Amino acid sequence: MRFGIVVFPGTWSDRDCHYALHDVLGQEADYIWHKEAQFSGYDCIVLPGGFSYGDYLRVGAIARFSPVTAAVERFAHSGGLVIGICNGFQILCEAGLLPGVLLASSHLQYRCQWVSLRVENGYSSFSSKCEKGQVLRMPISHYEGNYYADETALAELEANGQVVFRYCTPSGKITEGVNPNGSLHNIAGILNREGNVLGMMPHPERACETLLGSTEGNLIWESMIDYLQGSS
Amino acid sequence: MTISREALDKVALSEKEYNLIVQRLGREPTEVELGLFGSLWSEHCGYKHSKLLLKALPTWGKHVLVGPGEENAGAIDIGDGEVLVMKMESHNHPSAVEPYQGAATGVGGIVRDIFTMGARPIALLNSLRFGPLTDSHNRYLFNGVVGGIGGYGNCLGIPNMGGEAFFASCYSGNPVVNALCLGIADKAKMVRARASGKGNLLMLVGAETGRDGIYGASGLASRTFEEEQELRPTVQVGNPFLEKLLIEACLELAQTDWIVGMQDLGAAGLTSAAVESVARGGAGVEIDVGKVPRRDENMTPYEVMLSESQERMLVIVKRGHEDKVQALFDHWELRSDIIGEVTDSGLAVIKEGKEVVAEVLVNLLLSPPLYRRRSKKPAWLTELQSFDMATIPDLRPRQCNSTLLRLLASPNIASKEWIYRQYDHQVMNNSVVLPGGDAAVLRMKGTRKGISLATDGNGRYCYLDPFLGGVIAVVEAARNLVCSGAEPLAVTDCLNFGNPEKDDVYYQLTESIKGMARSCRELRIPVISGNVSLYNETKGQAIYPTPVVGMVGVIYDINRYCTMSFKDEGDLVFLLGAAPSRSAGSSEGASGGALGGSEYLEVVHHLIKGKPSIDLDLERRVQRCCLEAIRRGLVKSAHDCSDGGLAVAIAESCIVGDIGFKGEGCRMGGRLDDSLFGELQSRIVVSLPAGSGAKLEKIAARWQVPLALLGKIGGRRVSMEGCIDLPLAKIRKAWGKGLERLLG
Numbered sequence: 012m013r014f015g016i017v018v019f020p021g022t023w024s025d026r027d028c029h030y031a032l033h034d035v036l037g038q039e040a041d042y043i044w045h046k047e048a049q050f051s052g053y054d055c056i057v058l059p060g061g062f063s064y065g066d067y068l069r070v071g072a073i074a075r076f077s078p079v080t081a082a083v084e085r086f087a088h089s090g091g092l093v094i095g096i097c098n099g100f101q102i103l104c105e106a107g108l109l110p111g112v113l114l115a116s117s118h119l120q121y122r123c124q125w126v127s128l129r130v131e132n133g134y135s136s137f138s139s140k141c142e143k144g145q146v147l148r149m150p151i152s153h154y155e156g157n158y159y160a161d162e163t164a165l166a167e168l169e170a171n172g173q174v175v176f177r178y179c180t181p182s183g184k185i186t187e188g189v190n191p192n193g194s195l196h197n198i199a200g201i202l203n204r205e206g207n208v209l210g211m212m213p214h215p216e217r218a219c220e221t222l223l224g225s226t227e228g229n230l231i232w233e234s235m236i237d238y239l240q241g242s243s
Numbered sequence: 244m245t246i247s248r249e250a251l252d253k254v255a256l257s258e259k260e261y262n263l264i265v266q267r268l269g270r271e272p273t274e275v276e277l278g279l280f281g282s283l284w285s286e287h288c289g290y291k292h293s294k295l296l297l298k299a300l301p302t303w304g305k306h307v308l309v310g311p312g313e314e315n316a317g318a319i320d321i322g323d324g325e326v327l328v329m330k331m332e333s334h335n336h337p338s339a340v341e342p343y344q345g346a347a348t349g350v351g352g353i354v355r356d357i358f359t360m361g362a363r364p365i366a367l368l369n370s371l372r373f374g375p376l377t378d379s380h381n382r383y384l385f386n387g388v389v390g391g392i393g394g395y396g397n398c399l400g401i402p403n404m405g406g407e408a409f410f411a412s413c414y415s416g417n418p419v420v421n422a423l424c425l426g427i428a429d430k431a432k433m434v435r436a437r438a439s440g441k442g443n444l445l446m447l448v449g450a451e452t453g454r455d456g457i458y459g460a461s462g463l464a465s466r467t468f469e470e471e472q473e474l475r476p477t478v479q480v481g482n483p484f485l486e487k488l489l490i491e492a493c494l495e496l497a498q499t500d501w502i503v504g505m506q507d508l509g510a511a512g513l514t515s516a517a518v519e520s521v522a523r524g525g526a527g528v529e530i531d532v533g534k535v536p537r538r539d540e541n542m543t544p545y546e547v548m549l550s551e552s553q554e555r556m557l558v559i560v561k562r563g564h565e566d567k568v569q570a571l572f573d574h575w576e577l578r579s580d581i582i583g584e585v586t587d588s589g590l591a592v593i594k595e596g597k598e599v600v601a602e603v604l605v606n607l608l609l610s611p612p613l614y615r616r617r618s619k620k621p622a623w624l625t626e627l628q629s630f631d632m633a634t635i636p637d638l639r640p641r642q643c644n645s646t647l648l649r650l651l652a653s654p655n656i657a658s659k660e661w662i663y664r665q666y667d668h669q670v671m672n673n674s675v676v677l678p679g680g681d682a683a684v685l686r687m688k689g690t691r692k693g694i695s696l697a698t699d700g701n702g703r704y705c706y707l708d709p710f711l712g713g714v715i716a717v718v719e720a721a722r723n724l725v726c727s728g729a730e731p732l733a734v735t736d737c738l739n740f741g742n743p744e745k746d747d748v749y750y751q752l753t754e755s756i757k758g759m760a761r762s763c764r765e766l767r768i769p770v771i772s773g774n775v776s777l778y779n780e781t782k783g784q785a786i787y788p789t790p791v792v793g794m795v796g797v798i799y800d801i802n803r804y805c806t807m808s809f810k811d812e813g814d815l816v817f818l819l820g821a822a823p824s825r826s827a828g829s830s831e832g833a834s835g836g837a838l839g840g841s842e843y844l845e846v847v848h849h850l851i852k853g854k855p856s857i858d859l860d861l862e863r864r865v866q867r868c869c870l871e872a873i874r875r876g877l878v879k880s881a882h883d884c885s886d887g888g889l890a891v892a893i894a895e896s897c898i899v900g901d902i903g904f905k906g907e908g909c910r911m912g913g914r915l916d917d918s919l920f921g922e923l924q925s926r927i928v929v930s931l932p933a934g935s936g937a938k939l940e941k942i943a944a945r946w947q948v949p950l951a952l953l954g955k956i957g958g959r960r961v962s963m964e965g966c967i968d969l970p971l972a973k974i975r976k977a978w979g980k981g982l983e984r985l986l987g
Contacts, residue, residue, distance in 0.1 A: 020484070020487075020488055020575070020576060021398070021484050021487055021488075023399070023400025023487070023670055024400070024670065026671070026672075027670065027671065027672045030672050030688070031672070034688075060670075061400060062397070062398040062400075062483075062484060062487070064484065065398060065482070065483065065484025065485075065487075066398070066484075067484065120664075120665055121393050121394075121397055121665045121666075121667075122664055122665065123663075123664055123665070123666060123667045123668055123669060124664050150669045152397075152667045152669060152670065154397075214669070216672070217669050217670075217672060219672065220672075222675055222686055222801065222802075223669075223672060223673075223674065223675065
């Protein structure tokens with residue numbers, strides 16, 4: 012499979028995503044500079060983490076107007092798989108590809124730590140390699156990861172099974188105490204209505220080797236590869 | 244002399260120094276020339292009081308490629324065609340004046356020192372000292388500094404692997420904020436900060452030049468300061484986003500053969516960048532300040548030359564390649580301007596358009612007078628050291644539980660998670676051992692190797708005995724690395740002291756450097772880079788002498804790294820190194836065994852007295868023994884026994900491993916407080932499977948290292964023969980919340 016990793020000025024998870032996809036999982040992966048208004052030949056587009064445009068103005072607000080973002084929108088609308096991680100999730104919300112918004116953490120601090128995620132949807136293109144209820148361990152690293160959407164949007168997300176990951180205890184319980192940023196419904200990752208766009212705050216690319224503490228991020232990439240192989 | 248006292252004060256030069264300038268020039272300097280001399284002859288750039296003392300430090304080793312002062316950072320060869328580049332620097336005064344930006348630009352500056360050499364920065368560490376957090380101004384400084392380090396570093400995508408934080412009242416109003424950066428470069432592509440080759444071009448890249456930070460080097464960093472509000476404009480403001488673009492662009496440029504050198508603009512801005520790089524290249528330089536892009540109007544040549552605006556780089560471009568270089572910077576949306584060229588005159592010529600505003604021999608600018616003062620031990624120190632520990636009562640067994648909890652909750656010992664969880668420490672996918680342990684460990688992609696990093700420096704020890712404090716700063720950093728399974732390879736240091744023109748401070752500086760040199764020789768670890776920060780005083784009161792040691796080591800097989808956490812039920816716990824009975828107060832007389840300078844003595848008895856002690860030969864053998872045991876895969880955990888002593892070290896290994904301990908050998912005669920909380924050096928707490936004890940005994944015997952069985956891992960309580968018996972949860976809470984409870 013061929014992955015396109017978008018690089019904005021200020022992106023820094025681009026190399027980590029490349030490492031996980033190429034070096035660990037043996038996939039083809041290229042970088043796409045943000046000025047490229049069109050691209051072709053990719054099976055999946057990755058919007059990695061970082062501080063695109065220094066997070067100036069508002070997270071994701073400037074990247075949303077980059078030439079490449081319009082191309083990503085077209086790719087998504089034509090059914091292509093798009094995953095946005097951390098800053099990538101924020102950009103997807105700003106671009107309207109995903110509902111809701113990511114606010115500053117309720118404790119007003121940047122947090123880098125391991126979290127546990129409960130898989131809420133074991134059949135999506137991003138989570139089919141997991142069981143519903145399975146707990147995945149991976150790191151977060153953000154200030155603005157506090158997911159917010161209005162009641163109607165939230166109810167719709169829940170009713171359609173668009174919530175894929177929730178912050179949970181190591182044994183899989185959803186509690187307020189374990190929520191690292193104040194996200195509504197402990198939301199850590201959501202899908203669009205069509206199921207081809209995923210946004211998540213935790214970093215699956217950092218959970219790619221035993222030496223680094225977890226390989227459970229690979230389940231997400233492997234689910235995507237599985238889906239893409241099935242559809243090609 | 245025709246110059247006014249005020250004009251000299253502004254550039255922090257003495258009358259005598261001014262007269263020396265006039266004598267060497269053969270005339271009065273122009274205003275711009277005086278500015279150049281003021282900054283380059285400042286303590287910060289010129290090392291007037293420390294240069295002669297620093298010669299004591301060993302700087303040679305078979306791995307060393309670049310030693311101190313040669314380039315922006317030191318470099319060592321670690322094989323496989325790769326080079327590690329490392330440097331530590333202080334930003335104490337800017338952080339005291341404006342904590343967020345002061346600390347942020349400290350990170351920015353040290354990162355530039357690394358990528359200037361063509362090395363990708365792969366780790367940051369910070370060594371921090373503050374006054375007690377019970378005081379609101381100290382909390383303001385602490386929050387600002389931690390926020391600034393995170394705010395800048397997180398944006399760059401470089402993992403911050405921790406470091407240390409220590410609190411004592413001498414740091415109130417004058418915090419110590421040291422930042423270390425480690426980078427990795429392809430040996431063949433390392434870039435030098437030198438300008439040579441007549442006709443080659445000086446290109447200024449990055450931010451526009453403003454009025455920020457003028458007098459940073461001479462005014463802020465090279466004297467004591469009282470009226471801090473007035474100095475706020477001397478602190479620069481950082482733009483980490485711009486720095487991130489500079490990193491990527493400059494590293495791309497380092498892969499080409501279009502340049503002869505690169506130099507970042509730090510203290511004394513364009514002045515020191517241009518002058519130092521041409522001095523290294525043995526050339527001259529001509530700069531037209533009119534070509535320097537500015538963000539402020541009507542700046543004078545003086546202001547342009549001395550501005551410390553951040554995120555600027557000076558690139559020495561081979562003539563004919565300037566278009567390609569500018570295209571590269573255009574791609575990264577960075578501004579680049581040609582501002583001058585390399586000459587062969589040996590002169591630094593500064594022009595504004597056609598008018599020459601300064602013309603001085605480069606070598607003259609870089610030859611400040613060097614001072615050596617008389618070093619004499621102050622009488623008050625002898626008195627502090629001779630304190631008789633017999634005058635304080637020993638702990639009774641029933642006091643031990645509460646004492647352990649108090650020590651674990653002391654901010655100097657308590658978990659620093661509140662700090663490091665605000666820093667991204669996992670970006671780059673290399674972080675194997677995260678902050679919070681003895682040393683952080685990174686793996687090196689594409690090899691079997693790992694890198695271990697730590698900072699250390701106990702100011703209280705140095706205050707009580709500057710020589711031994713210097714000795715211990717180095718050996719503790721090395722011991723931390725050894726506990727992770729690494730072979731220590733190189734030191735970078737940051738020497739934070741008061742006003743060297745005072746006899747007491749000069750004595751502290753001299754002795755601390757001697758002590759560090761002694762350890763570096765004993766352990767054969769060279770110093771490859773460093774920085775000196777003097778005049779750390781408020782209201783005439785100096786900080787503790789605080790030499791901070793940053794150390795890097797290599798783990799040759801990353802699968803054999805080691806952590807401090809106890810692992811499995813039934814494993815045995817041993818103490819490698821000096822046995823507590825040796826130090827049991829009585830044997831060492833009035834100096835007080837291992838209680839002198841301890842955290843226990845300060846927290847429980849409010850005393851900062853006595854002095855530490857160390858047997859360097861034993862220390863070296865303990866470290867070799869521990870490293871061998873880890874490399875053979877014999878031990879499952881290793882933890883340096885330091886602040887808070889044996890009981891604290893054991894409790895920490897329990898907390899991090901989430902498992903209890905039952906001790907039967909922790910009390911070895913002598914005073915109870917000394918056994919449990921004394922800070923005898925050269926000790927490492929290790930754990931291993933029950934069947935491996937004999938193998939460890941063999942290794943210990945070969946290294947002639949004392950070995951004592953302390954107890955067994957298991958259960959949910961931490962107990963030590965009748966004195967300590969506490970539930971793990973209670974111990975965890977005291978240690979885990981110790982810092983947070985003070986921050987509200």
